[in-house]
Amino acid sequence: MVYMMNKNKINKYLPLSLAIMFSGYTSVSIAGDQVEISAISAFNxxxxxxxxxDQFVASINEDKNAPVRIRYVGGPEAMPPxxxxxxxxxxxxxxILSTGAFYSNVMPAADSLKLTRYSPQELRAAGKWSQLQQIWKEEMNVHLLAYTNYGNEFHLYTNKPLTSANLEGQRLRITPIYRAFFExxxxxxxxxxxxxVYTALERGVVDGYGWTxxxxxxLGWQEQTKYRVDPGFYQADVTVMVNERTWSSKLTKEQRDYLTxxxxxxxxLNDNNAAISQNERKLQQDAGIQTLTLEGNEKERYLKVAYDAAWRELLDNDEETTKRIKEIID
Known part of the structure; x- marks a missing residue:
């Protein structure tokens, strides 16, 4: 109870403290019809x-005719995820560039995008992306601009071998992405x-972790990792978002079209992820990370629990918004 009270106080004053710390980070006109907008990433x-x-930002800033420039403020060193x-x-x-897990404290249902059955292109072609944009506008006051890292699945990495979909005795580092699943x-x-994570593994505080x-x-985690569990689960739900006021009031139609x-x-670029992940498998094998493959009934149970537990937790946290998102992506 004490922790929750302190957390609520922090959340109450956080917008003001952030505004003071980063007051110079909002958009400014820099030359003629060009505008500069600030960006922060949850990832290094x-x-x-x-x-x-990184390529997205560079391609814009290297375009001399771009009506927009992006001032990259930094990653986690500039602002905690x-x-x-x-x-x-x-x-x-x-x-910002972020996964829903890092802002589920603001929008609990955001983490549901990891459960999508559709690629970004399929979402757009079916009119589903515009539906998601409306929800994110209402819940987060943002314009959902892009969905990146699709095709980069999550896995469990551990230093304790397992032969079934049973994680009893495993101490795992988590984010909200796979908390319900692992529990x-x-x-x-x-x-x-x-x-x-590295220090937690090195000191034996945790036995493993979830990651793509x-x-x-x-971050050198291969040095402290013995096993990767297959199959993978979920999709990396990393999105680029623009503050709604910036999008609708500070950018012209030309600038919005350019960013779109x-x-x-x-x-x-998501189309490259299959090949990149295949190469990553080889690199992990060369680094000594062994593959533990669940098959048959254990594989089916593992994946069923992954999705059932995630949807159940999301519905418990925000039933109305989660149902709206589930109808779109599941």
């Missing part, structure tokens, strides 16, 4: 999950930022 620049966004949702909702920053299978869980196929090498075209280009 140059890491696997951030690479597409779990504060990024408040920052974009309150207009402290113009644009349902019996694991003990603890939440940390990515920057704390891509990115294990970014760049967003489509960014989403096209």
């Amino acid at each position: 620049k140059g890491t696997a999950i951030s690479k597409g966004f 779990f504060q990024i949702g408040n920052a974009i909702k309150n207009g402290v920053v113009d644009m 349902e299978l019996g694991a003990s869980v603890m939440q940390t930022t990515p920057g704390e 196929m891509q990115g294990v090498f970014d 075209q760049k967003a489509l280009w960014l989403e096209s």
Whole structure:
């Protein structure tokens, strides 16, 4: 109870404190019809999950005729990932790159996008993306611009071998992405930022963690990892969002159209993820990470629990919004 009271106080004053800290980060006109907008990422620049966004920013800033420039403020070193949702909702920053898990404290149903059965292109072609944009506008005060990292599945990585879909005795580092899933299978869980995972593994505080196929090498986790469990589950739900006031009031139609075209280009990079993940498998094998493959009934149970537990938790947290999203993506 004491923790929750303190957390509520923090959330109450967080928008004001962020506004003071980052007051110079909102959009400004810099030359003629060109506008500069600020951007913060929940991921370190140059890491696997951030690479597409890094290219997106570079392609815009290197375009001399672009009506928009992006001022990249930084990653987690500039703002803790779990504060990024408040920052974009309150207009402290113009644009962010984040997974829904990092702003589920602001929009509990955001984490449901990981459960999508459709690629970004399929979502757009079926008119589903515009439906999601409306929900994110209502709940987060943002324009949902792009969906990147699709095709980069999550896996369980552990230092304790297993032969069934039973995680009893496993102490796992989690984010909200797979908390319900791992708990349902019996694991003990603890939440940390990515920057704390290596030390937690090294000191034996945790036995393993959930992460995407891509990115294990970014922070040296392969040095402390013995096994990867197959099959993978969920999709990386990493999106680019723009504060709604910035999008609708500070950008012209030409600037919005330009960013939308760049967003489509960014989403096209998702097509490379199958090959990238295949190469990542080889790199992990070469680094000594062994594959533990669940098959037959154990595989079916593992995946069923993954999706059932996730939807159940999301519905418990925000039934109305989760139902709206589930009708669109499931």
